[in-house]
Amino acid sequence: MLGSDIGIDLGTASILVYIRGKGVVLSEPSVVAYDKDTNQIKAIGEEARLMIGRTPGNIAAVRPLRQGVISDYTVTEKMLKYFIHKAMGRKNLRRPRVSVCIPSGATEVEKRAVIDATMEAGARDVIIIEEPIAAALGAGIDISKPSGNMIIDIGGGTTDIAVISLGDTVVSTSIKVAGDDFDDALIRYMRRKHNMLIGERTAEDIKMSIGSVYERPEPVMAQVRGRNLLTGMPKVIQLSSEETQEAFTEAASAIVAGVHQVLEQTPPELSADIAQRGILLTGGGSQIYGMEELLEESTGIRTTTVDDPLSVVAIGTGRYAEFIEGMGELAAAHSAVRM
Template identity: 70%
Template sequence: MQYTDIGIDLGTASILVYIRGKGVVLKEPSVVAFDRDTDKIRAIGEDARLMLGRTPGNIVAVRPLRQGVISDYRVTEKMMKYFIQKALGKKTFRKPRIAVCVPSGVTEVEKKAVEDATYQAGAREVSIIEEPIAAAIGAGIDISKPCGNMIVDIGGGTSDIAVISLGGTVVSASIKIAGDDFDEAIVRYMRKKHNLLIGERTAEDLKIKIGSAYRRTEVDYMDVRGRNLVTGLPRTVKVSSEETEEALRETTAQIVETIHSVLEKTPPELAADIADRGIVLTGGGSLLRGLEDLIASKTGINTMTAEDPMTAVAIGTGKYVEFLAGYKED
């Protein structure tokens, strides 16, 4: 009997849905816009993201997941239901088996909330999988071997750093510093250095286009529009990629520090494997330019980014469902 197996990467910034045999079928921002007066949901996903920071008083665009954890249960449940239906299309009669990915540092209560929300959204069976393991599978690493692999998964709300061997996590750390904090650091820097107030979408744009974590030889520039805090009027400022490096320095340093502390706790045999094989970066946050170079220069270990870092966790979650299914069918 063929059931539909779904893997969901429930991220702070975006939600990806993977369906067995089809790959990643849906990738949308995890944003919901609802009307305060009627309590009805107005938009979900990309449509809602465009409303961030641009809504009238009665409509609020919110992210129901904060730092990888459900902060608004009711809205998350509705959002998941919407995405699952959108991914499967209308013609499903059987309830799917769903694997959902959570950051490695979540508590049992938080896991239970994700599980309940997934059942409410229409799952027949739910498996919860930790992010670094999903990221490793998605990055194409064979996790079943007795060999140490280090994964650094930088998402929107959390960064998960783990050493994996024999299909399990040996040492791991999860910090609530990731892509969103890069944006916030840029907002703070622009306010302090240029007296310019910018929104989080503008900050994200700046990070994607010219953001850098490491000094580069060529310098990129970008015009940034915002509100001048002195005059209160709109103003445009030219920003260089060197300035973004300065703005992000503190935040990226915290990620490097956590990698360092995980390496310190790693058993020597596995540490030797990591020195040979290198560190693998996944997650949208790893797309920040110069991050590989920064980590490599601070740890002395070769660092590379997975082929498609954005979808690695979703693919890994889906493959994990298949791995479990294969397990059960034997």
Template identity: 70%
Template structure:
């Protein structure tokens, strides 16, 4: 009588993407955290991928916005509408019960920021079961046994924030969240192209460069990509060839910031857990971890074996969904929390 779908869902509410995990089904939705709004009427024109395709290509009255910036809500009303749309799209409308949701937050989020996420989720028509810090969710989603008494180090690099944490006995021992992540890689490429080539490119083009030839560590072979933009001297469209070695220069400063924070978290880690991490290695999750050579750079600078999770993009969403099993008993009532 209550419909055909499970109502327990985990949401990875990211700056770049929103992922929805449904218990028993896995990740059922992955869309960009973008909303297209008509400024004349204040009406929403599109959500997700449809809205992302409009970035930089809309008429004056239609603007594509990201309601989340650096891991936190920057536009409450738009975030609420976006959550409502994606929850309904994932769960469907064949259920009479409100979906029960666990949602992730950056490890450095304040109580006010955490409350804003919970309120927006409730206003979107869901029951909030709890919130979980992103690195803990990432560790669970990647299949680590975080409840045991040994140290695990997670580096979760999303779109707006990088969360670095040492986890033991199901909780965070040492953690740091910095507002340097995937979006900053894109911005670094935009700045480099402007400074080096007098070429103005958009966010989407910068992201394509990052994905296709971007590198944080010298590649064994040189890759080249044609890039189109606007010449800042003539004002006319121009196409140039960019190499992977150039992206190494462009991304170096941003990548080094993440490495420095990893180093600082290791410095604050208790010696017994530090020994565990040396044996077990560092695990990278999040879309930003897919930047070529970032794992090699971290390994070179720390001397600790560094690996990328099997599915870094969905680890946080899967872990957020698994978290429901920890806080919901067999009878469907809240059980325990970390």
């Protein structure tokens, strides 16, 4: 793998760029702010995220990726070009070979859109890799062996659940319930239970600070600011972690159901491996309090979150080109889609 080769975790919530020898060199929200009158890009990444919910009428702060796939092709292409150039530096004139990670349930049309956008953004060659494979590689698992490994990657737009053996997925599913759905659930809960309107950023802050999908030993509280839907005036309340658990019930149950579905379809020999090795959790959504405990209780299988759940997919994506070269035709025939 050459120095100019990079791996991109193309996430709904954030984009991470990995360069071999340097590690993850860039991690920013996948948000673009543009002028609706002129279509001119105003900001990309963290600067654009800070504008969400705070822009004048002519400026729109949008996420061009929804549920792990491209919803706005033109904006995604500009965003990719910006991040590739920012990660590699202006002095590097060589067009990079890019590995891009996408949800395991992506269609051929969606894969083609990612390939085309990445090529237009300046890549000389594109390799597509499914998220569970990337997560396993990034976590340091030797997926080339004939043994079962179960990976659950809870991202912003999708949760990918897969059993991997011999360098490929044996059973997998990609459900469109993930971190964003927990945010949306909080927004609906606050509206329903407290007659209060909160924004996306506030919901995400609550999720990460006191959000729970499993009962805590002691409830924790957070101050929440929003707008009173009855009076239209600003409102401040104290929200408990127990309330977030109630708000998250539906989304958490959908993830548990997806895990059960994959386990029920797993061949018995690989099931025995998983029972011994346990389940591995990755992705930003895995950081919600109690996710390990919830899955362990519902499956009876030891569940562990990797050390750096936000970065492992990007790291694995960057290592993938090297992996398929080592595996030769076996791996290349499986997950890679090349341009």
